[in-house]
Amino acid sequence: xxxxxxxxxxxxxxxxxxxxxxxxxxxxxxxxxxxxxxxxxxxxxxxxxxxxxxxxxxxxxxxxxxxxxxxxxxxxxxxxxxxxxxxxxxxxxxxxxxxxxxxxxxxxxxxxxxxxxxxxxxxxxxxxxxxxxxxxxxxxxxxxxxxxxxxxxxxxxxxxxxxxxxxxxxxxxxxxxxxxxxxxxxxxxxxxxxxxxxxxxxxxxxxxxxxxxxxxxxxxxxxxxxxxxxxxxxxxxxxxxxxxxxxxxxxxxxxxxxxxxxxxxxxxxxxxxxxxxxxxxxxxxxxxxxxxxxxxxxxxxxxxxxxxxxxxxxxxxxxxxxxxxxxxxxxxxxxxxxxxxxxxxxxxxxxxxxxxxxxxxxxxxxxxxxxxxxxxxxxxxxxxxxxxxxxxxxxxxxxxxxxxxxxx
Amino acid sequence: xxxxxxxxxxxxxxxxxxxxxxxxxxxxxxxxxxxxxxxxxxxxxxxxxxxxxxxxxxxxxxxxxxxxxxxxxxxxxxxxxxxxxxxxxxxxxxxxxxxxxxxxxxxxxxxxxxxxxxxxxxxxxxxxxxxxxxxxxxxxxxxxxxxxxxxxxxxxxxxxxxxxxxxxxxxxxxxxxxxxxxxxxxxxxxxxxxxxxxxxxxxxxxxxxxxxxxxxxxxxxxxxxxxxxxxxxxxxxxxxxxxxxxxxxxxxxxxxxxxxxxxxxxxxxxxxxxxxxxxxxxxxxxxxxxxxxxxxxxxxxxxxxxx
Numbered sequence: 001x002x003x004x005x006x007x008x009x010x011x012x013x014x015x016x017x018x019x020x021x022x023x024x025x026x027x028x029x030x031x032x033x034x035x036x037x038x039x040x041x042x043x044x045x046x047x048x049x050x051x052x053x054x055x056x057x058x059x060x061x062x063x064x065x066x067x068x069x070x071x072x073x074x075x076x077x078x079x080x081x082x083x084x085x086x087x088x089x090x091x092x093x094x095x096x097x098x099x100x101x102x103x104x105x106x107x108x109x110x111x112x113x114x115x116x117x118x119x120x121x122x123x124x125x126x127x128x129x130x131x132x133x134x135x136x137x138x139x140x141x142x143x144x145x146x147x148x149x150x151x152x153x154x155x156x157x158x159x160x161x162x163x164x165x166x167x168x169x170x171x172x173x174x175x176x177x178x179x180x181x182x183x184x185x186x187x188x189x190x191x192x193x194x195x196x197x198x199x200x201x202x203x204x205x206x207x208x209x210x211x212x213x214x215x216x217x218x219x220x221x222x223x224x225x226x227x228x229x230x231x232x233x234x235x236x237x238x239x240x241x242x243x244x245x246x247x248x249x250x251x252x253x254x255x256x257x258x259x260x261x262x263x264x265x266x267x268x269x270x271x272x273x274x275x276x277x278x279x280x281x282x283x284x285x286x287x288x289x290x291x292x293x294x295x296x297x298x299x300x301x302x303x304x305x306x307x308x309x310x311x312x313x314x315x316x317x318x319x320x321x322x323x324x325x326x327x328x329x330x331x332x333x334x335x336x337x338x339x340x341x342x343x344x345x346x347x348x349x350x351x352x353x354x355x356x357x358x359x360x361x362x363x364x365x366x367x368x369x370x371x372x373x374x375x376x377x378x379x380x381x382x383x384x385x386x387x388x389x390x391x392x393x394x395x396x397x398x399x400x401x402x403x404x405x406x407x408x
Numbered sequence: 409x410x411x412x413x414x415x416x417x418x419x420x421x422x423x424x425x426x427x428x429x430x431x432x433x434x435x436x437x438x439x440x441x442x443x444x445x446x447x448x449x450x451x452x453x454x455x456x457x458x459x460x461x462x463x464x465x466x467x468x469x470x471x472x473x474x475x476x477x478x479x480x481x482x483x484x485x486x487x488x489x490x491x492x493x494x495x496x497x498x499x500x501x502x503x504x505x506x507x508x509x510x511x512x513x514x515x516x517x518x519x520x521x522x523x524x525x526x527x528x529x530x531x532x533x534x535x536x537x538x539x540x541x542x543x544x545x546x547x548x549x550x551x552x553x554x555x556x557x558x559x560x561x562x563x564x565x566x567x568x569x570x571x572x573x574x575x576x577x578x579x580x581x582x583x584x585x586x587x588x589x590x591x592x593x594x595x596x597x598x599x600x601x602x603x604x605x606x607x608x609x610x611x612x613x614x615x616x617x618x619x620x621x622x623x624x625x626x627x628x629x630x631x632x633x634x635x636x637x638x639x640x641x642x643x644x645x646x647x648x649x650x651x652x653x654x655x656x657x658x659x660x661x662x663x664x665x666x667x668x669x670x671x672x673x674x675x676x677x678x679x680x681x682x683x684x685x686x687x688x689x690x691x692x693x694x695x696x697x698x699x700x701x702x703x704x705x706x707x708x709x710x711x712x713x714x715x
Contacts, residue, residue, distance in 0.1 A: 075527045075549065075711070076557040103530035127480035129504030136507070147579040148476070155477045175578040176474060176623075181524045184548050184706075185575045185628050186607055189715045192524070200576075204605040206586065206617075209699055218603065220590035225605055227582050309580050311589040 004276035008241070009248040011067075011165065012265040017047065019261050020055045020066070025401050026262040026360050027269025030065035031055075032098060034254060037085060038070035038078075040122070040194045049088060056093040065095035069254075070108075071120035073101045073178065073192035083111030090115035096140060100178060100192075109138050116140040121167065122178040122192070126152075128159035135162040143250065146172055146232070147304045150240050157245035164245060168234040169264055169292070170252025172303060174200045174227045174314075201228040201315070228315040233300035235288055238271045239279065240305070258346075259327035260295045262403050263358070267291050270362045287364075294325040294405065324408040328355055331402040332389070341394045341402075343383075349406060350382030357394070359402035367395045410642070410672045413468065413566065413650040414665050417445035417658050422456055423463075424662045429669035432466040432496070434650065438621050439479065440486055441470025442501070442523075443574055445654050450489065457493045472501035472521045473622055474577070480504050484512055491516045497541060506538055517541040519566065523574060524548060529560035536563040542648065547573045547632065551640065552711045558644040567641055569634040570664060570692065571652025572616065573705060576626035581619050597624075599654070614699065616655065630701035631655065635689040637707055638671055639680055660695035667691045 012028035014020035023031045033055065034046040047055065052066070059066045068089050072078065086108045089097060097115060099105045100122035108117050117139045119125055124145040125134070131142050141163035144153070153164065173180065181191055182199040189195030203224035207215040219225060232252070234241060241249065249272065251264050267288045275282045292300070299320050301313040328349045333342040341357075349355065351372055357365045372380040373391045383390045413432040416422035422433055435456055438447040448456060453469070460467040469490050475483060483505055490498060497517040500506055509516060520526070520535035521544035532543040544566045549557065558565070583597035597603060599618040605626070607613045616627040634641070641649070651668060653661035667688045674680045693702055 073525050073527055074531070076529060076553045076560075079528070079530055101525075101528075101531060102534040103528055106530070106534050123503075124474055125503075127475045127477045127502070127504045129480045129507045130475075130502060131504075133503040133507035145474075152477050174580065174582070175576050178525060179474070179523065179577045181548055181575045182626065184714065185573075188709075188713060190548075192527075195715045199607075202608050204607065205611065206583075206603060206605050209602040209604065215604075215699070218592075218594075220587075220592045223586075223590050225586050227576075227578065229580075304579065309585070311585040313580075314582075314585055314589070316586070316589040 002279055004242065004279060007272055007276045008246055009065075010265060010268050010272055011248050011250045012261055013170075013251060013254040013256065014055070014261070015254040015256070017051045017055055019258055021058055022258050022262050022401075023265050024059060024062045024064045026265040028064060028265045030067060030095065030248070031059065032067040032069050032250075032254070035068050035070065035085065035089070038072050038074075038082060038104065040069065040071050040192070040196075049092060052089070052092050052094065060093065066093075067096045067098055067118065068094050069098040069120065070104060071098055071100040071122050072104075072194060073122070074103055075190075075193070078193070079103055079107060082107045086112035086115055098143065105134075105137065105139070118163075118165065119143060121145060124176045124178055128156040131156060131160040131162050131164070135160060141165055141248065143167075145176060147176060149307065150237075150244050150305050153244040153246060163247040165248035165250050166241065166246045167232060167252055167303075168241065168249040168268065169232055170256075171231050171297070172229045172252070174229045201226065223316060226315065229303075229309070230299040230301045230313055230315055231297065232303045233292055233296075234302060234305065235267060235271060235292055236284055237302060237305065238268075238275050238284075239282060242272070242275060242279075257295075257327060258330075259325075259403065259405060263291060263295045266358070266360065266362055291358075293322055296322055325405045326408050328353075328404040328406050329383075331357070331359075331398050331400055331404070333400050334394075334398050336397060339394055339397070340391050341398050342389065342391055343404065345383040345385065345388045345390060348382060348384045349404075350380070350384075353406050355404050355406045357396075357398050357402050357404055359399060363402070365394070365396040365398070409647055410676065411648045412665070412668055412672055413648060414661075415445050415571075415651070415653045416456070417653060417661070419452070419456060419459070421658050421662060423459065425665050426460065426463045426465050428662055428666045429672070430465070430651075430665055432468055433460050434468045434470065434499075436470030440473050440475075440483065441499070442472050442577075442622055443620075443625055443654055444470055454493055457495055461494070466496040468519065469495045469498045471505055471518075472499040472523075475502045475504055480508070484508050484514075487512070487514050487516055499544065500540075506535075506540075510539065519543060521566075529557045532565055533560070533562045542566060544568075544650070545646075547628075548706050548714075550706045550709045550711055551637070552709075554644055554646070558646060561645075564648055565646060566648035566650055567634070567646050568632055568652055569638065569641070569649040570632060570668065571650075572631050572655045573628040574625055575615070575628050576624075577622065578624040580624060582624040583617060583619055614701070627655075628705065630703040630705070631696065632705045633689060633692050633702040634704055634707060635667065635671060635692055636685045637704065638675060638685075642675055655697060655700060656695070657697055660697070663695045664692050667695075
């Protein structure tokens with residue numbers, strides 16, 4: 001029986017230390033984070049060096065890796081201190097930096113030797129010679145442009161042995177990443193230095209200008225022109241990605257919630273392990289797909305993997321109905337004798353609500369909240385206060401670190 | 409010293425531009441180059457090289473597309489063809505093309521041009537160390553940054569001084585996708601059709617949009633006209649000035665080029681005055697297509713204004 005031993009890595013986003021730990025608990029082999037400087041997610045809750053140190057310790061204890069995104073396109077003067085920054089990351093035990101700007105790549109390689117460098121998707125690598133170029137520069141890995149298809153990845157594999165990372169899930173740029181300054185020109189915010197205002201998702205008017213005369217709107221049926229991509233989900237195509245030779249499966253979303261990170265990492269962990277353990281008998285499980293829909297923010301598609309995206313891959317018209325789930329809380333402890341879970345509340349819930357527990361290794365149980373107590377065993381009907389600790393009887397065993405959600 | 413570079417939309421226009429005093433022509437084929445007024449196939453391109461060299465001028469060929477495998481596999485052959493024609497240089501915007509030039513040791517000078525990404529001296533010098541003989545500065549670099557950037561440069565950097573500024577390239581057919589969604593299928597979304605979008609609640613804005621084999625392209629609200637800034641560029645040592653005629657009328661673009669040639673002569677002969685600058689700038693505006701505004705883009709923006 002065939003078994004794939006060099007499994008691709010499941011790489012999850014971690015906007016905060018808490019999310020880093022959750023992502024690893026829920027199956028991520030590696031996480032990527034942002035530092036205080038040089039990163040594109042200036043609002044993602046970036047890591048101080050102390051937080052990185054703690055994150056690295058946690059990751060190492062769980063055989064996981066931490067990468068740091070330093071993927072801005074620097075303007076004059078922005079790279080001051082970058083060498084020191086990269087050396088600090090290296091000495092903290094960061095496993096790689098994800099960089100886009102050649103000037104920062106050069107600084108990382110020459111001034112922080114020993115720190116592996118990955119090319120960011122922001123550099124839009126779309127062909128094998130580009131991969132060869134960066135490998136010759138000393139890069140360990142290239143994150144492909146999201147415009148690359150499965151067949152193209154296979155072709156790349158025939159021409160290069162550099163590690164290939166590809167996005168498998170999450171929000172997407174509508175354009176070639178990095179090759180977009182809509183935000184600079186429309187909102188005076190630098191898209192390539194963490195300021196992207198997501199102008200592509202605006203509702204525009206579309207006009208035609210005849211040689212003479214007034215401009216004529218081409219907007220039809222009241223539907224505004226937009227350039228808004230639906231999100232990516234490759235859950236139904238894990239075998240293709242593995243067989244194409246992708247080494248790392250990247251999940252987008254350093255700005256996303258714990259609910260999202262835990263759910264998505266959990267699903268892809270299951271799918272990758274399941275496929276690699278027995279490729280010939282692999283079956284896509286419906287519950288994986290359903291699970292991803294519970295944290296979906298938009299409709300989902302396969303991007304460029306199977307051809308150029310059509311109108312179906314953009315957000316036009318009325319939004320499709322999808323299940324709306326809210327994050328309710330996290331299990332802190334479980335009293336097996338009395339079958340009672342100690343829970344930290346994250347969003348209002350209470351008696352009568354139908355809730356779902358889920359945990360690492362894709363455990364799930366559903367139940368109705370029959371009773372609820374506060375820490376002093378006083379009876380509650382709702383748990384309305386942020387982060388309050390409460391207790392509830394459960395029908396199936398749960399464990400610390402399990403999450404709770406409910407359908408809205 | 410000053411090198412005026414102009415795009416060409418036809419052989420006829422090329423000859424007029426050369427006669428007007430343009431120093432370098434910038435042309436190419438859509439399959440390998442981005443956002444060109446005309447796609448010159450190989451035979452046409454060979455003729456253009458010949459006529460340019462006969463006029464004692466230089467020619468740069470655009471090989472600055474984002475290459476997918478299918479194109480990168482053909483680019484070596486194309487570059488060899490250009491080297492054989494003895495084109496003076498090519499523009500490149502994909503590291504894979506640099507790799508091909510290096511590996512094949514092609515006798516071809518290249519200018520690195522990844523457009524919006526070319527924002528610092530250190531990055532430009534990176535490409536210099538990888539064999540680039542020049543680089544094209546991003547339009548989003550304001551004067552306030554040029555002053556500290558230019559002294560650090562190891563190779564000449566080119567500035568666009570006239571024409572449209574591309575602000576977005578998508579691999580998706582965004583206009584056709586929209587038309588398909590609203591079930592108003594229209595065949596054309598090409599540049600000649602003159603489509604543009606307006607930002608929400610800003611009906612006065614005008615962002616040109618078109619599709620070609622490189623995807624969908626969007627352009628800034630106004631075209632660039634840095635006529636009045638030329639002495640400052642000269643003082644910074646920036647002397648490679650590009651005029652981009654992508655959206656200009658064919659005859660009008662030659663007239664615009666003439667204004668910049670006059671500016672070059674005045675600057676060279678120490679005859680530059682503020683009055684002349686204002687006059688030349690007005691002449692440029694007079695040749696501008698109807699409904700296309702002009703401004704100085706990011707040039708005068710305070711770097712600290714950009715978040």
